[in-house]
Amino acid sequence: MNTEVIEDQAKSLNAAPSERSKVLLVGFPNAGKSTLFNLLTGGNRKISNYSGITVDSAIGDFSSNQDSGQRRVELVDLPGIYNLNPTSQDEGVTLNSLVNMSSGPEGDLILAVIDWHRLEASLTLVVSLIDLFGPHKVLCVINKDDEKELTIEERLNLEEQLGTKILPISAISTDQSVIDHFIREQLAIKKTLNKDVDPRKKILTISSQALSYVPHLTSYDGHIQIHVAADDNEVTHLINQKHQQVRNILNHVKGPDLQPSQLSEKIDKITLHPLFGLPIFLGIFYFIFHSIYTWAGPVMDLSEELVAKLGEVIGQTLPPGMLHDLLVDGIIGGVGGVVVFLPQIMILFFLLSLLEQSGYISRAAIITDRIMSFFGLGGKAFLPYMSGFACAIPGIMAARTIPDHKERMATILTLPLITCSARLPVYILLIGTFVPDYTVMGIFNSRALSFFFLYFLGSFMALIIAKVLRLSFFKGPTGNFIIDLPHYQRPHFRIALKQSWFKGKTFLKKAGTVILGLSILIWLLSTFPTPSESKLENMTEAQQASYTLEYSALGRMGKTIEPIIKPLGMDWKIGVGLLVSFGARELFVSAMGTIYSLGEVDEESETLREKLKTEVDSEGKLVFDLATAWSILIFFVFSLQCTSTLAILKKETGGWKYPILGFSYMLVLAYVGSFLTFNLLS
Amino acid sequence: MTYQTPIITNSSMTITDLKTGQKATLLNLGSDSSIHLKLLSLGLLPGDQISILNRVPFKGPISIKHGKTNYFALRHKEASSIEVEIVKG
Ligand SMILES: Nc1nc2c(ncn2[C@@H]2O[C@H](COP(=O)(O)OP(=O)(O)O)[C@@H](O)[C@H]2O)c(=O)[nH]1
Numbered sequence: 138m139n140t141e142v143i144e145d146q147a148k149s150l151n152a153a154p155s156e157r158s159k160v161l162l163v164g165f166p167n168a169g170k171s172t173l174f175n176l177l178t179g180g181n182r183k184i185s186n187y188s189g190i191t192v193d194s195a196i197g198d199f200s201s202n203q204d205s206g207q208r209r210v211e212l213v214d215l216p217g218i219y220n221l222n223p224t225s226q227d228e229g230v231t232l233n234s235l236v237n238m239s240s241g242p243e244g245d246l247i248l249a250v251i252d253w254h255r256l257e258a259s260l261t262l263v264v265s266l267i268d269l270f271g272p273h274k275v276l277c278v279i280n281k282d283d284e285k286e287l288t289i290e291e292r293l294n295l296e297e298q299l300g301t302k303i304l305p306i307s308a309i310s311t312d313q314s315v316i317d318h319f320i321r322e323q324l325a326i327k328k329t330l331n332k333d334v335d336p337r338k339k340i341l342t343i344s345s346q347a348l349s350y351v352p353h354l355t356s357y358d359g360h361i362q363i364h365v366a367a368d369d370n371e372v373t374h375l376i377n378q379k380h381q382q383v384r385n386i387l388n389h390v391k392g393p394d395l396q397p398s399q400l401s402e403k404i405d406k407i408t409l410h411p412l413f414g415l416p417i418f419l420g421i422f423y424f425i426f427h428s429i430y431t432w433a434g435p436v437m438d439l440s441e442e443l444v445a446k447l448g449e450v451i452g453q454t455l456p457p458g459m460l461h462d463l464l465v466d467g468i469i470g471g472v473g474g475v476v477v478f479l480p481q482i483m484i485l486f487f488l489l490s491l492l493e494q495s496g497y498i499s500r501a502a503i504i505t506d507r508i509m510s511f512f513g514l515g516g517k518a519f520l521p522y523m524s525g526f527a528c529a530i531p532g533i534m535a536a537r538t539i540p541d542h543k544e545r546m547a548t549i550l551t552l553p554l555i556t557c558s559a560r561l562p563v564y565i566l567l568i569g570t571f572v573p574d575y576t577v578m579g580i581f582n583s584r585a586l587s588f589f590f591l592y593f594l595g596s597f598m599a600l601i602i603a604k605v606l607r608l609s610f611f612k613g614p615t616g617n618f619i620i621d622l623p624h625y626q627r628p629h630f631r632i633a634l635k636q637s638w639f640k641g642k643t644f645l646k647k648a649g650t651v652i653l654g655l656s657i658l659i660w661l662l663s664t665f666p667t668p669s670e671s672k673l674e675n676m677t678e679a680q681q682a683s684y685t686l687e688y689s690a691l692g693r694m695g696k697t698i699e700p701i702i703k704p705l706g707m708d709w710k711i712g713v714g715l716l717v718s719f720g721a722r723e724l725f726v727s728a729m730g731t732i733y734s735l736g737e738v739d740e741e742s743e744t745l746r747e748k749l750k751t752e753v754d755s756e757g758k759l760v761f762d763l764a765t766a767w768s769i770l771i772f773f774v775f776s777l778q779c780t781s782t783l784a785i786l787k788k789e790t791g792g793w794k795y796p797i798l799g800f801s802y803m804l805v806l807a808y809v810g811s812f813l814t815f816n817l818l819s
Numbered sequence: 820m821t822y823q824t825p826i827i828t829n830s831s832m833t834i835t836d837l838k839t840g841q842k843a844t845l846l847n848l849g850s851d852s853s854i855h856l857k858l859l860s861l862g863l864l865p866g867d868q869i870s871i872l873n874r875v876p877f878k879g880p881i882s883i884k885h886g887k888t889n890y891f892a893l894r895h896k897e898a899s900s901i902e903v904e905i906v907k908g
Contacts (some may be wrong), residue, residue, distance in 0.1 A: 192863055220859075224857070257858065257886075261862070296880055344856075369856070370852070384864075392888065393888055395887055395888060398887070402884065405872060405882065409873035411873075411874065411875065449839050469901030503880045507879040510894070514839070516894075615899055618880065618892075618894045618897070619854065619857045620893075621889070622882060622890040622892060624890075677841070
């Protein structure tokens with residue numbers, strides 16, 4: 138290598154840090170860090186009105202980095218913290234990132250996000266940050282000042298006392314360029330301040346319990362001195378002092394308008410009412426399931442028709458042969474069958490986003506705390522469970538906010554029982570096909586009610602198992618439950634639409650990659666090996682198709698497990714569906730789509746639902762009756778058919794022991810549950 | 820009010836003894852340091868005024884207003900460790 142190149146490389150290595158700044162978002166949970174992150178980076182991250190949703194730190198580039206002549210600024214979204222004494226694993230992540238951030242003029246900076254509605258408490262955190270890292274390391278924004286209530290005099294006064302500039306913003310309505318500009322300007326100014334820094338090491342006092350969430354700090358040796366408090370009083374005393382200091386600083390600030398909080402108080406009188414609180418909670422969730430059915434119904438019918446038509450058109454244009462079969466039976470039958478559930482997924486996430494934004498989730502946590510704690514879980518387990526309705530994986534990660542290890546393990550291990558959106562296609566397919574549509578007790582819809590029941594059953598079983606775990610493997614007292622209640626606010630449709638679109642995209646991506654790949658595999662396995670021509674002689678076309686499937690690899694697998702699933706009311710074709718669904722639940726629907734297209738005699742456009750309804754066995758009896766459908770449904774409620782969940786369980790628990798335990802107990806539940814259901818109903 | 824206690828000696832009174840709507844002054848933040856720390860973080864200090872907003876039945880969580888615009892909730896069990904003094908009038 139010639140020396141010029143080496144020199145060039147060295148130069149670029151040296152130049153790299155000066156052209157890049159990293160900014161760490163720090164603030165209370167729910168202060169609006171994620172919203173700000175999305176605004177500045179253009180990223181689309183989950184936004185929610187409940188403490189602890191930002192469970193993993195995320196890095197994003199400023200959108201303005203692409204503009205010419207701008208230096209590169211990266212934003213890091215960290216889990217919310219209340220003070221510098223972490224009380225859970227994710228708060229530990231934040232403290233760890235703070236203490237280890239690079240120092241010096243080119244080092245990282247903190248962007249403290251102060252919540253205007255919780256000005257005093259969040260300023261206490263900011264004062265601690267400034268004391269520890271110095272005013273040249275901390276940028277400040279006051280968020281949620283939607284009505285521009287902080288006056289200029291008040292701001293100037295605050296700036297003087299804190300020793301740093303403050304920008305009042307509303308992450309919802311302030312123009313992105315204003316905040317961007319402020320941060321870039323401050324970055325440049327703060328750099329020059331570095332020279333006058335007091336070289337003495339600052340002391341961070343933390344309790345020994347807090348240290349257990351940041352174990353790396355025991356061996357830390359950097360620009361801060363870690364002091365482990367002799368007892369907890371030392372820590373509370375220090376925070377108390379800071380707090381008093383902040384009260385003095387805030388003497389001249391009037392604070393936010395009282396009206397929104399008075400309104401919140403009135404709403405809470407209803408939603409937290411001793412008698413109506415629980416019915417309202419149940420009503421809201423029933424409404425969500427109801428909407429999924431009634432709103433998505435027509436859209437789904439349409440998309441189903443489209444998929445069926447597409448299959449028909451392609452089926453007629455392509456000459457018969459392998460390619461024809463792969464496209465029509467494997468891909469359109471498999472992937473198409475899953476894709477039709479897009480509207481439901483999008484409606485679910487749209488409504489959940491509205492609910493999250495409104496601030497109701499913390500109230501729901503209060504309402505359910507009695508029940509949760511009866512089963513040995515704290516109110517802190519509510520959010521992970523709630524996320525589990527979308528997908529077990531974010532739910533399991535959200536459980537990092539649970540301070541107590543045993544409680545956390547009990548939550549993680551029962552989370553896969555919560556009905557996630559991957560079960561949705563299976564539920565909708567089977568309920569929509571086999572549960573008759575009628576009105577119950579004048580107001581409820583039978584299908585929505587069935588749906589609600591399955592969700593309820595999953596959650597209820599999760600709690601029962603949690604209780605069992607808390608009485609055996611993970612015995613111990615439940616942790617504290619003290620949460621702050623954000624003000625209610627009108628949810629923004631724009632944010633909900635974005636969220637729902639984003640989830641829809643993720644769903645389609647999964648359908649287009651994993652499900653597509655596996656659908657092709659399913660098709661291959663259900664086509665090969667092919668029986669010899671002589672065997673197929675003297676058979677009708679329908680018999681041929683059926684025989685070919687039986688002869689195939691997948692067919693044989695199904696046949697092998699048939700004796701095991703017979704007591705559940707399932708035949709080998711359903712067995713094939715069950716087998717593949719252990720890769721991902723949606724694959725059940727794909728497999729059914731593929732299998733029933735294969736068996737099709739005429740290439741008439743028929744939706745999967747119609748095919749299932751009319752499927753008869755060799756004796757001409759209907760394969761799917763209500764008992765079989767419910768048996769399958771119950772199987773899906775309980776069993777852990779998701780490789781990604783197993784992987785995350787392994788990651789979070791640090792071994793294969795718990796994933797295997799989780800998988801096994803759920804399989805037993807599923808089998809016993811299906812067996813009982815089938816025998817009770819038939 | 821027809822009766823009056825001259826000196827407030829009922830220091831054993833805790834948040835759980837308060838009725839919905841009642842106002843009180845915090846005497847301390849409890850002896851359990853994790854509860855203490857959490858309440859401090861939410862912005863409470865001894866001497867602050869609180870009022871009870873809602874109580875979930877069967878000894879469920881209690882929601883409380885603190886200051887003019889702050890709200891939080893805690894369990895019955897945690898509330899029972901925090902001593903208060905009723906504000907008259
Ligand atoms: N009114 C108002 N609400 C905001 C503002 N910024 C964020 N929010 C809302 O506050 C809630 C919490 O925001 P989020 O970004 O998830 O907070 P994080 O926990 O700090 O990441 C969400 O419901 C947001 O819609 C703001 O400037 N004004």
